[in-house]
Amino acid sequence: MNKRIVMKYHIISALRILLFFGVFGVYAQSHQEHVYLRVNTASLLSGESLYYKIYVLDESNKPSSLSKLAYIELFDGKKNTVTKQKVLVNEGIASGDLFIDKEIASGSYKLIAYTNEALKNTELFQTDLLVVNPYQNNFENWESSSDTTGTSQEIVKKDVVIKSSDLLLLNNHEFGKREKVVVNFDREILKNTSFLEGNYSLSVRKIDAFSKIESIPESKNFKHYLFKDASLDTKQITAEFRGNIISGKLTGDDIANKTITASVPGNPFQFKLATTNENGDFYLVLDNPLPSSTVYLQPLNTTDALVTIDSFYIPKKAIREIKSYDLKLAMQPDIAERAVADQIENAYYDYKRDTLLEVANESVKKFYAPLEKIYYLDDFTRFPTMQETIVEIVKELYFKKKKGKYTLHSRDYENEYSENLFGETLIFIDGIIIRDTDQFFNYDARKIDRIEVVNSGYFYGGKLFNGIASVYTKEGDFILENNDEFPVYKKEMLPLSSTKTYFKPTYKTATSNARIPDYRYQLVWEPIFNLKEKANYSFYTSDVPGLYEITLDGFTSNGDPVSMCTQILVK
Structure with a gap:
């Protein structure tokens, strides 16, 4: 290639970059960015993973095209950073998981999510998280009440009223272990193009009193978790x-x-x-x-x-008050049972690996x-x-x-x-x-x-x-x-966290994986749920009986919040 042509090419490329930043800078000034953090649960045991999806949205709740990176940070009760992750944002969406290590003590924590663009507007998404470490046995706030409401004991003793949704249609509401569950969506709502082309996550998780001790932010109320704080020094952001x-x-x-x-x-x-x-x-x-x-x-x-x-560090004064929780003594058997299930699942991790997705370089x-x-x-x-x-x-x-x-x-x-x-x-x-x-x-x-x-x-x-x-x-x-x-x-630099397709077994026959125990409490986590491709969706139950919640959450292509929930009982 002629040398002059090469030099001319690089000069033109540099001018294009300058023009891009000029036009993009004007666009950014007129579009404020918000972050919504969707999680699979707000209460975890050490040895479990928190699954999350980050929505980076504009003022109308549509995906923002500004930021290419987002951050999630976990703070302990003294507002010290426990761990921090960086995720790649693609068309306003990012996802990942946060493993709760066995070194993390029982207690109340604060989860904070943000982009640098949101930080420039002194805005942070903040929500609370409860961690119980059954291996350290150092949770202090146990109530002596013997009330078993909402625990697995109470669920087994009486008939359960299963919540259902007219929009999430199931092949049944009661299932056996390792049985196939089919989820369909109401045909009329699928005719709505905005709903069909929306941006959602799907979660199926076992519920009890411990898992319900703290509510999970939803798309319809996520702005209640956005906090502005003047103590954020944005000069270096x-x-x-x-x-x-x-x-x-x-x-x-x-x-x-x-x-x-x-x-x-x-x-x-x-x-x-x-x-x-x-x-x-x-x-x-x-x-x-x-x-x-x-x-x-x-x-x-x-x-x-x-x-x-x-x-840059988030100052402690910008972190909202961290909740304290009281747990019932009657929950301890549930927690112990769940801890055993986690240990079994972790022991068989090599058979249940998640699939890492390559990031376009x-x-x-x-x-x-x-x-x-x-x-x-x-x-x-x-x-x-x-x-x-x-x-x-x-x-x-x-x-x-x-x-x-x-x-x-x-x-x-x-x-x-x-x-x-x-x-x-x-x-x-x-x-x-x-x-x-x-x-x-x-x-x-x-x-x-x-x-x-x-x-x-x-x-x-x-x-x-x-x-x-x-x-x-x-x-x-x-x-x-x-x-x-x-x-x-x-x-x-903080390394980029991996994006994954999460493990989901298939039991096509009675002998499929018969020798591998299945003690999953989280049956499904689909952070990128595309209704066009998954209008008919199926998964299998595990060996753990109890009440499970199926939740679809996100936004239509018009920015309207969507949160649907139904339940199944595994016997």
Whole structure:
């Protein structure tokens, strides 16, 4: 490809990005974003998972197209963070699960969900969660009452009035163990295009007094769980319209119009550039998903300035009062029985694995593809040093040594003045930009798998470079050393939580999986429930008798809230 055409292409791409941010910024200012967190339950035992779906909505309850990332955070009774997850938002929807570890103590917790865009409006979605850890036996608020209302004992002793819905139609309301349940939807409501094209979740879960101790937020009342708080400092918050944001500041004497680089190692890796403003502030946008949780930040054209990376924490005063709960002593047998069921299910986890869904990788191509020439070093005579390897194999590269310091250059055969015209060469090892060329030339070339070279002027991030030299090691384990002359700053990013299809067994015959026990309390969790595809839906009961609740919750395509519920009894 002609070099001028390549440079023109990259300049046009940069202009398109600037235009995108300008138009998108105006759009974002006129659209406020809200977060609704739908969970499968509000009371859990240690060793269980909380399943959740995050709706990112505009003012009319329709999916927001702004944020690409959302967060869920669990706080304990003292308002300290217990765990935090980041999920990818696709067309206003995200989902995941939160495992309640056996190290988590019994008590009351607060679940908070948000996007950076919602944070900019000082808004958080907050709901309460009760955790009982039967392995630590440290729950303090037990009532001495022997009342068994709502417990499994009470359900077994008398006939149960099963709640039903005219819109959720079942093949029966009473079922045996491992029996097929068929769910249909009223034909008239399916004629409603807005309902049919809506955005829903489906949950089937065993209910008793413990599971009903705290109500679950629903689509029809989710705004009751949205709280604004002026104590949220939003100055450092940047909406994540394209991906992960890293912001920070250069401090020193010469801080304006300086280039900050971000390297995210991997195969392929990510490399981004940002330019500081007159105050030394910078913003870097990283694509989703990140190939690694570690990001290396380095100033490119200054050595006497320090980099400070912004961080954000939800202040305790922004967290609403956390509820306290009293449990009946009569619930203890139910809790003990459920804890045993959880242990059995966890013991057979290898037979009941959830399916991880692959996330579309926006950065699957190297930023310099397809311009590179690749040298697989095993195809040539091996040399122990980088110097010999460059001289004998990689003809597009050459180096100089002045006052004991190496510099690397690319050789453009079409332009004998390319070195002076285009400045320095971009050097990478395993995706980490190398400023200290001594680390490059001191590396053992026998550990290298391949070298990729772009030997012409390359325009990227507003800067013009004298080509690219990208080295991939065999093990992908290069460690960049920090030094005073070329300081390196690390930023550990919260990894992206996996999206899954959750396990759901099929018992087509009486002997299907007969030797594998089934003690599921959560029979179904479908965070993305598409009525067009699943208007006739089926699942199987487990070996656990009791009352189960089938709940469909979400929004129509017009933004109208939908919450349907019916029940079945398993004997």
